Amino acid sequence: MKRFFGPVTMADPQVSDAEHELFGGPLRYDMGWSQHEHATLDLTMLSALRSMPGLVGATLRMAWQADRRALLSVGVSEIGQGIAAAAGLLAVNAVMHALLAGNGSAAERLHALLPGLLAAAIIGVVNSALSAWSTSRAGRLEPKVERIATTQYLAAAARVELEAIDDPDFRRLVDIAQHGPGSARRMISSCVAALNGLISLITTAGVLAVLHPALLPMLVLIAAPRGWGAMRVAQERYVSVMSWIEHVRASRLIGNLLTERTAAQEVRLHAVGPFLLSRYERMAESAEAEQERLASSKALTEWVASALSGLAMAATYGTMFWLIMAGHMSLAVAGTAVIAVRTGSASLGALVMNINQLHEESLYVRDHGRFLAEAGQRTLPTGGAPVPERVKEIVLDQVTYLYPDRDTPALDGVTLTLPMGSVTAVVGENGSGKSTLMKILSGMLLPESGTLRWGEADVTDLDRAQVFERVSLLTQDFQRWPVTAAMNVRLGRPDHPATDDDLKPSVDYAVAGPVIAKLPDGLRSLLARMFRGAIELSGGEWQKVGLARTHWRSSTSQADGVLIVDEPTSALDPEAEIEAFDRIRRLAAPNRAVVLVTHRMSGVRHADHIYVLNNGHLTEHGTHDELITARGRYAAMFDAQAAQYAPTMAIPHPAAPTVPDQI
Numbered sequence: 001m002k003r004f005f006g007p008v009t010m011a012d013p014q015v016s017d018a019e020h021e022l023f024g025g026p027l028r029y030d031m032g033w034s035q036h037e038h039a040t041l042d043l044t045m046l047s048a049l050r051s052m053p054g055l056v057g058a059t060l061r062m063a064w065q066a067d068r069r070a071l072l073s074v075g076v077s078e079i080g081q082g083i084a085a086a087a088g089l090l091a092v093n094a095v096m097h098a099l100l101a102g103n104g105s106a107a108e109r110l111h112a113l114l115p116g117l118l119a120a121a122i123i124g125v126v127n128s129a130l131s132a133w134s135t136s137r138a139g140r141l142e143p144k145v146e147r148i149a150t151t152q153y154l155a156a157a158a159r160v161e162l163e164a165i166d167d168p169d170f171r172r173l174v175d176i177a178q179h180g181p182g183s184a185r186r187m188i189s190s191c192v193a194a195l196n197g198l199i200s201l202i203t204t205a206g207v208l209a210v211l212h213p214a215l216l217p218m219l220v221l222i223a224a225p226r227g228w229g230a231m232r233v234a235q236e237r238y239v240s241v242m243s244w245i246e247h248v249r250a251s252r253l254i255g256n257l258l259t260e261r262t263a264a265q266e267v268r269l270h271a272v273g274p275f276l277l278s279r280y281e282r283m284a285e286s287a288e289a290e291q292e293r294l295a296s297s298k299a300l301t302e303w304v305a306s307a308l309s310g311l312a313m314a315a316t317y318g319t320m321f322w323l324i325m326a327g328h329m330s331l332a333v334a335g336t337a338v339i340a341v342r343t344g345s346a347s348l349g350a351l352v353m354n355i356n357q358l359h360e361e362s363l364y365v366r367d368h369g370r371f372l373a374e375a376g377q378r379t380l381p382t383g384g385a386p387v388p389e390r391v392k393e394i395v396l397d398q399v400t401y402l403y404p405d406r407d408t409p410a411l412d413g414v415t416l417t418l419p420m421g422s423v424t425a426v427v428g429e430n431g432s433g434k435s436t437l438m439k440i441l442s443g444m445l446l447p448e449s450g451t452l453r454w455g456e457a458d459v460t461d462l463d464r465a466q467v468f469e470r471v472s473l474l475t476q477d478f479q480r481w482p483v484t485a486a487m488n489v490r491l492g493r494p495d496h497p498a499t500d501d502d503l504k505p506s507v508d509y510a511v512a513g514p515v516i517a518k519l520p521d522g523l524r525s526l527l528a529r530m531f532r533g534a535i536e537l538s539g540g541e542w543q544k545v546g547l548a549r550t551h552w553r554s555s556t557s558q559a560d561g562v563l564i565v566d567e568p569t570s571a572l573d574p575e576a577e578i579e580a581f582d583r584i585r586r587l588a589a590p591n592r593a594v595v596l597v598t599h600r601m602s603g604v605r606h607a608d609h610i611y612v613l614n615n616g617h618l619t620e621h622g623t624h625d626e627l628i629t630a631r632g633r634y635a636a637m638f639d640a641q642a643a644q645y646a647p648t649m650a651i652p653h654p655a656a657p658t659v660p661d662q663i
């Protein structure tokens, strides 16, 4: 009994050994409600019904916002259909009476039937016209609702703090909430169908109550088991989807790697293809087993529901038989009652199915709503004090930053000053905190403690949108937008109108002219490999386009600002690299502070000031000459790189392989 009537719980997925092997254990989905200690889900029929008005209300509000005329049309046509259904039953009742309870010859009785039949036919035509009208208006409404929900989702995701994007919990919420807009769309049709079912049920129930009061509870008994079955199946499906979402995503990730262009070379050369394929198969098989379990469970639940419903139907007909035999019900009323019970149980069944459908969709819409609420709390603040036009310097004072899922801070008590018109370099080993420092400087991450000041103003008091406007950023993984070359440059400041001629100085600055000249349509060429006729640039060519974008962004603002470049030359050849460093230095105008992060020590030696980061701490700072004289970490890093070019450098001989070749 517990199997059918107990609460739906989340089972531990039986994941394949391939997932353990590849990911070091099963990937777990750990949104609040699905954590182990909360394994019993709040998915009972009662809670579904309780949460329904709120969720339906939210969908209807969205529909109202999308197209109120279409929504009103749907409502009117559905109410019209309900009234038509009741009128149809009354016409049937009149026909039954004329046929079974009337007096006179057969011909006279047939004549008496005609008005009822005519009325039933007219009602049928009106009903189908109303239904067609409702379908067409709902068809207009649904895509609009989906568009609004999708826009809300995308806008919220694009507005949150970078810290939220780095937070794995929030990322999962972003992932699951993407199902919300589709569900909101389907909720419209479910709402319409549920409304239709409800109205025709009320009218049919009214007719049945008039015919005989005993028929009404029977009607409920027939439909209740089907409703329970549908609800149970939906709950099991939702729980399954939620507990398997990470595993399905993991196998999809492996599947995608086999087809992705970036992985294509190693897939072939290292024979990663067959290896991953076999793991993919094993992971897909365990997901398949879950599908099979779900299907069997569904079949059993539906079978039990049908059997219970059939029993209730038999009891209803038995009761009617008894009522006729006992003389409490006429044959004509019984005839109408049979039709009404059938119509009513179909309406009730449809109503329950649709409420259930609504419930299922509403779970996803609820995730969407939860995402919007969470995103709303983590959204970049708007407003704040304006950033002064002239700031003289940007100061980082005792800044500490800890990533949400880390124990040790990525930056710890870092203090540095960036005067306008200067070039500051930041060097340090991998993982020392350079990129984190850049994110803090740009205002994308806020310090956990300590302050970032623009002149005298603390960045937390300033309008963040204005702070962003003053920052130009070029990172090694800058975005390669799948649009034209011109747009790739222009997206450095998209609001600023730009013709190709306007962009030319930026293209020239980055020495990207020869790259553009090679393209079939020059700046109009599409740089997106996935589209026909598009061109793929090399890594170094892309970096030149990125540099042009940065120049465009810097050159379109005259207020004091900062230009941050993080490993901008990693893909450039030696000559282009020297030139690029020169150009970046020249961007330090009186209204601009340049910050340069790089491992290429040759690129930093001409910086006005150099800071050395080590494990999140600033350990040294000064000019190149000062730091070389100090013979500290900087001097050691500089010497190590210089030694690579020394003629006496010892070249190690290849060692014997530690893993012997298999023969």
Ligand SMILES: Nc1ncnc2c1ncn2[C@@H]1O[C@H](COP(=O)(O)OP(=O)(O)OP(=O)(O)O)[C@@H](O)[C@H]1O
Pocket (backbone or CB within 6 Å): 166, 403, 404, 405, 406, 410, 428, 429, 430, 431, 432, 433, 434, 435, 436, 437
């Ligand atoms: N989004 C993130 N979430 C959690 N930890 C992070 C995140 N980004 C960086 N870290 C951690 O913070 C520390 C500093 O990383 P950061 O990327 O700032 O170093 P880096 O000096 O730029 O390294 P590299 O020279 O390799 O680019 C590292 O230990 C890194 O693992």
